[in-house]
Amino acid sequence: MGRRRLIAGLALPALVPPAFGQPLEEGLRAIAARRGITYGAAASTRWLGRDPAYDAALAREAAILVPEGEGKWDSLQPRQGQFTLREMEPILAFADRHGQAVRGHTLGWHTAMPRWVWAALDGAPAARAAALLEAHILGVLGMTRGRIRDWDVVNEAIADPDLLPDQDLRDGAWWRAIGPGWIDLAFQTARAADPEARLVINDYGLEADWPRAAEKRARMLRLLRGMRERGVPVQALGIQAHMPLDQPFSPAPFAAFLREVRGMGLEVLLTELDVIEPAGQPLRDADIPARDEAVAARAHAVVSTALAEGCRMVLTWGLADPHSWLNAWAPARRADGAVVRALPLDAQYRRKPFWHALARAFEGR
Template sequence: MPEVFLNPNFSPRPWGAPALARRGLLLAGSGLVLAGGRRAQAQDQRLPEAMRAMTGLGEVARARGISFGAAMLTQLLQRDPAYEAAFATEAAVIVPEWEGKFAALQPEEGRFDTAPLDAQLHWAQQRGRTLRGHALIWHESLPGWAERALAEGRDRALGVMAAHFDRVLNHARGQIRDWDVVNEPIATAGDRLRDTPWLRALGPDYIDIALRMARERDPTLRLVLNEYGFEEEVPEALLKRQQLLALLRGLLERKVPLDALGIQGHLHLSRPFNAASFAGFLAEVRALGLQVLVTELDIRETWDAPQEIAARDALVAERTYAFVSTALEGGARTVLSWGLSDRNSWLASTPAVAMGQGRVHRGLPLDDHGQRKPMWQALARAFRGGS
């Protein structure tokens, strides 16, 4: 799997009516239709209110003790009322898509910028929502100064990690109870730890060090190791499962604090999914005493998928239900998607994974115009326990 499978920083597009590619928008389940001209402009003012009146996935999931949420970008939250309304309607849990990463929080050594993260915290607290932390240690979010510092040796690297943890965890203490402490430590091939500046500076025990530091700074946190690429039934994924289980067992044998495995769930329709096989893996993780979370769900399509939207949506919904229902049966009680709308998905904005030629991945619950899709229905069905 290419490195661009990770989650990049990008400049997403707002939803509002002036940016729509078509002149009409039907908001599923609300009875509100937007047309062209002055009537559309007037009705657009009521769009967020109509969305808020709907029963969202967060409420559907909560009825069965499940938490549903999605990754959010502060810049869209602050400038796009329809984007904000979608999160207010659908998400009980918020994940900072960029705002909690190292480069966002400490772009220069010693200069911390928590304002974008604080904006999400404030929004969540006002609405009784939960914000979880993502991510303290990740090789893709390091600013240049930090990469240079890590190359200076072990003592310098330990100091950089400790200073970052001190400031961030102290700032978020009592507000964020759940952190992806180490993100994506295993190589894409699944046969070794990923070669990162942290690994080169501190060796394999950088994972132990990070988890211990996080526990020392806030003993009440749920500490999560977050990983991708092991969900489906292909050789590299099965290999990665074994490497991941070995890593988890080693951490626990060394008495390293760890509470949960984050299963990202960036799925590919081109790869087969075997529910029984995945359930067996989840059982092995749970037998270690760890919780499991789905943390970054979305689905990537392929060019050989049907051209018809309905057929493509049916395939995405089928995979969504199979994966999420298996995860829930395997003990997951948190399901998070990496965004809510196809319009703002990294799958649409990253050249290496975007489909191009006017075709967009339809791998999130809401489409390019904020309408609910069959994937939304598949999630609701899984949360309700339906077949």
Template structure:
């Protein structure tokens, strides 16, 4: 086996075409995109230019979540989402919707209202769908209808609260509506838009670990249950917030993607980035080589299994949530190098690793 240093030579500038990732991906029938925010598009011209150059599809980090769209009961605010949509349309880039039903990013008024009664909770869901899907119908053709419904097994970074049992995460929606909240949401979305791609999105299924294996089993049980009940569903999103401290087995992950595809469901990689183990500051070449190897292994396994779309959660380390969020950030003075471009907006080995994965090329 080649050494890690030798393998890294595959991800030098000469190892991939000097074309945008979206163009490289499209040449092989894949789609590459990234997450964006309205604020960055408006205030950071370098970010906007980079996204316009590299991405073929976009997803809003915040602007389509419940809290942003309906901050007060019955008062909807589409200004930021509309700004993103207009920018995306100018550059002829589709924008995914993220996310209609989620336990996070709920405004303060929602949980107590959901707790009033089942009928009240269903009414809140359907009223939100009515307004949002009507407003975005001509412009967004793929929504994460249900986000992160599967419970985290023991051993996960964020285990379920004590006393919670079953495959589903304990959320205000589950407590108000029971397990039927998922088919209820998917059917409501289909009723409002017969040709919308309905996606169920989740995380924590990528690693070669007991907790990830259990979460894969739980997600597959949920998907098979939905299929058995003829619940409308078109795609599964796998977030892919990868962590270098976790082992990864390409064969296991490719088989998991094939298992989902066998249910006649598309598979999207929706939020990919790489979180490093706390490394020594400054050893960028070695760090970037490790991140690139993991990115190539993961993307190649996803594509082998049948995924055709990959989005990263951002485009450059400079604007990544991995340094904005204290819970996942590195020590002061250092940032995760987990996106295709670095802080200075240079293409990294990760960019070239993704390019080679899209092209079906190995590491050497």
């Protein structure tokens, strides 16, 4: 299956019935699709099917869904050799009902693994660790082949420069157990398991205009060039784009990076977009209009730059603020208890300046 046909198949504009007597409105999925762009969002079974307003917004706005946690190792293979889509199935079924595609996230990561994996890796020789990784990828893609056509094969493999200044790759579980070749192995196994899926390497911290992000971009480029030279079947770079507002952004260095990636014949995707309000300043309700404008301006700058450089898929990590990992996941919550306004819709599913910024970017404005 060609990559152009994949993108065309994912951009599925649709209008859904209005919720709670509201007028029929066009969502971001339809606005984006008019210019060949696919917009989507992370979804979670914590909310799906429990809140009619959530369901209606997700169906209206998103052409593609990505499971927030239901596509990780601990959900898909909780016990060795026992593969299951039980946690992901509600998302797949919802997508089927609403003409949406589903992305897979993620096959190889250094966390979100059940205890049995950590026990199996403890002191295991490289060959045994490699067999564990291969078995997981083969088992998962055996279940999802034909249903999920886009997978984050490897997630967050690049080391943060401030933590590992002299090593490009993260010192994670698979790197320690197998060595740097674990990334090639994951992609080769995924291609053998599903010849039709688009295979993506996904990472964060690549968009800001400051030295740490510049070094991380350089590390990613070195990894991608090496993979291409070795014939590893990577097809796209997923840029998470969890964007802290206290990190500067300039279009030029980000655009230059995207051009280098595209020059290798790879696609670029924005896969986990949200905006993180500064931790070091109070977030007051009285400042919400100004806060929302700052979030929207950053989102528009990053998304419009990516689109100008050929990106044709944009996903936010959630759709409405209460469901953002920054508010819903205890370790990420602010110490002062303030609610971060990180996503396109607010707690009542009303469209914020973030939503309008995305619409403008999708329309080329």
